[in-house]
Amino acid sequence: MSLNSHLQELRKKHQHLSNEVEQAQKSPSINNMEIATLKKQKLALKEEITRLSQT
16 A cells, blocks of 8 residues: 555545544533544544654
8 A cells, every 4th residue: 555545544534533523522422531532543543644744
């Protein structure tokens, strides 16, 4: 897998997590810990995208 393809996949995953966080925040049945976990995953992906983009 090329770097560009990998970055594209990471961006798709990041966008998917963004959508999940947005939906979770609208849902009263989701607790704050679950939202925090999703946000941490999203941040980790963003950091990875940034790191790979700088190489």
